[in-house]
Each structure stands twice: as structure tokens, then as C-alpha cells.
Amino acid sequence: MADAAxxxxxxxxxxxxxxxxxxxxxxxxxRYLITGTLHISYACHCRECQKQSASGFGISVPVKRAHxxxxxxxxxxxxxxxxxxxxxxxxxxxxxxxxYHAGSGRAEWVTVKGGSLDRPDALQPAAHIWIRSxxxxxxxxxxxxxxxxxxxxxxxxxxxxxxxx
Ligand SMILES: [Zn+2]
Ligand SMILES: [Zn+2]
Numbered sequence: 073m074a075d076a077a078x079x080x081x082x083x084x085x086x087x088x089x090x091x092x093x094x095x096x097x098x099x100x101x102x103r104y105l106i107t108g109t110l111h112i113s114y115a116c117h118c119r120e121c122q123k124q125s126a127s128g129f130g131i132s133v134p135v136k137r138a139h140x141x142x143x144x145x146x147x148x149x150x151x152x153x154x155x156x157x158x159x160x161x162x163x164x165x166x167x168x169x170x171x172y173h174a175g176s177g178r179a180e181w182v183t184v185k186g187g188s189l190d191r192p193d194a195l196q197p198a199a200h201i202w203i204r205s206x207x208x209x210x211x212x213x214x215x216x217x218x219x220x221x222x223x224x225x226x227x228x229x230x231x232x233x234x235x236x237x
Contacts, residue, residue: 093133095189097169102144104171106135106184112233113186113195116222117210118202120151124161124170124185128207131186133195134233137174140182146171153177199232 093111096103113133121130147165150158157177163170173183186192200206200218212218223229 093189093191093194095171095184097144097164097167097171097188099164099167099169101166102142102146102164102169102171104140104142104184104188106133106140108136108139111135111195112198114199114201114233115197116201117204117206118222119205121202122205122207125187127187128210129200131192131197132173133184133186133189135182135184137180137182140172140184142171201232 091107091109091111093106094104095106111133113131115129115131117129121132122128124130142162145165146162149161149163151161153159153175155177157175159173159175161170162172162174169188170185171188172185175181175183186195189195197216200212200216201222202220203212203218204220206212217232219232223232
């Protein structure tokens with residue numbers, strides 16, 4: 073890990089509990105640390121997530137910006153969303169791994185790409201969204217909430233991921 077990375081990690085590691093999560097890109101140049109205790113993920117089957125992951129669906133881990141420390145040679149590709157906001161997509165320029173997204177619509181949050189976690193099975197998706205465009209070979213798990221497209225508003229998002237705040 074680069075020296076800059078160690079510094080960033082040391083800063084947020086204080087008071088770090090077992091609940092923290094680590095991860096990084098495929099080549100290891102980008103590393104991150106997620107602190108705080110409330111960690112969930114959801115799977116998104118929209119075409120954008122299929123493209124960005126080059127796979128069947130994307131895994132999103134919403135994290136408050138204050139609980140996210142990242143280091144490494146990140147680059148940004150930005151895209152307009154259907155709702156009119158801009159999503160900045162951070163990726164490693166060395167290996168191309170998409171690491172996290174930050175949207176202008178929800179400034180205090182970032183969305184970490186769950187497949188980049190060191191232990192990706194630490195989180196089981198709490199919901200599946202945009203199942204309208206899911207790959208036909210994918211069978212939805214029983215008893216996991218799902219949406220044809222996505223939750224309509226902030227309150228519904230919070231219910232989906234189990235937040236009552
Ligand atoms: Zn990399
Ligand atoms: Zn998506």
C-alpha cells in the first residue's frame with residue numbers, strides 16, 4: 073500500500089470496530105476502508121449496472137461519505153442519470169475496476185461497488201432492484217424484497233434497505 077494510503081487509513085481507523093469493511097480494485101492500487109456499523113448492500117439489475125460491472129448485475133453498498141476513506145490513483149467518468157442528476161463513477165486507471173459512485177443528488181453518500189470488497193460475502197443483498205431488466209437465467213432468491221424498477225422516493229429507499237432514520 074502506498075504511503076498516502078496508510079495516512080488516509082490511519083486517520084479513519086481510530087475507533088474502528090469489527091464492523092469495518094475493506095476492499096480495493098483488482099490490481100490493488102486503489103484501497104478503501106468503510107467504517108461505521110450499518111452496512112447493507114442491494115443488487116441492481118439495470119442495464120447501466122450490467123454495463124459497468126460487465127456482468128449480470130451490480131452490487132451497491134451505500135456508505136456515508138464520512139465513513140469512507142479511499143486512496144489510490146482514481147479517475148472519474150461522469151454520466152447523466154434519468155432523474156437529471158450526475159453520477160461520478162470512480163475507477164482505477166491501472167486495471168479499470170469501478171470502485172465507487174458519488175451522485176450529485178445524494179451528496180453525503182457514496183455507493184461502493186460490492187464486488188470489490190475483500191470479503192464480498194460479508195453482505196447479502198437486502199433487496200434486488202430493476203429486476204425488469206434482469207438476466208433471464210437469474211432466479212430471484214425467496215423472501216428478498218424486489219422492485220420492478222427502483223424505490224420511488226427517499227422514504228421507500230430507506231425502507232428497502234432497512235433504515236428507519
Ligand atoms: Zn487497480
Ligand atoms: Zn443499476
